[in-house]
Amino acid sequence: MLIRIRDLQLQRLEFNEAFQPGAIDLGADTKQVAPLHTSGKAELIEENRGHKEILDDIRLVGKLETEVEVACARCLEPVRQPLSREFELLYRPQGADKTKQDAAVSKGETEISYYEGDGLLLEDVLREQVLLAVPYRVLCQENCKGLCPTCARNLNTGACDCKEAPPDPRWNALGTLGEKLKK
Ligand SMILES: [Zn+2]
Ligand SMILES: [Zn+2]
Structure with a gap:
């Protein structure tokens, strides 16, 4: 119009x-x-x-x-x-x-x-x-719940078989550093 x-x-x-x-x-x-x-x-x-x-x-x-x-x-x-x-x-x-x-x-x-x-x-x-x-x-x-970042399954319809991502070793290194700094 x-x-x-x-x-x-x-x-x-x-x-x-x-x-x-x-x-x-x-x-x-x-x-x-x-x-x-x-x-x-x-x-x-x-x-x-x-x-x-x-x-x-x-x-x-x-x-x-x-x-x-x-x-x-x-x-x-x-x-x-x-x-x-x-x-x-x-x-x-x-x-x-x-x-x-x-x-x-x-x-x-x-x-x-x-x-x-x-x-x-x-x-x-x-x-x-x-x-x-x-x-x-x-x-x-x-x-x-969104989508699984690995397989893209809709997590509202049920869990998928993906394992949780393994922890990144770099974070462990930082964690150790943090412990050292505290001392
Ligand atoms: Zn949604
Ligand atoms: Zn998945």
Whole structure:
């Protein structure tokens, strides 16, 4: 769904949409497993920039809800993760900010991004917001045992036959040194 500057010049836009899994490309690591519901509004903000320069900014406020599947950080099994996120974003035309000072112009805490051409694709916004909402580290269970470092068996499904790694003799040497130093 394209949010067009031309349309926003006439009136602000309210949206209430559902995107089925697959409609938004989330990349290889995150799989959408339930419809994504989003609602909010978009409006045009005319930003005065110095002499006669007016930027057509798009202000987007809304929320999303969906469910994704990501790999457990320890055992790599898929884990379902419900997500919900509220967002308040400001999009300036691509190229509007040539320097860091420009980008910092008086917009407080609002995140600033950029749109290209005649509008902003809602799907692009949602992709970014969904990925930001996924926790950095997801575990299938709090005490997930992970994979055996030797044979890669999932240790949640049972122990493997690998023996524990033999102690590294260098550590023994250090241990002896430590004993000597204590004396
Ligand atoms: Zn796990
Ligand atoms: Zn093993």
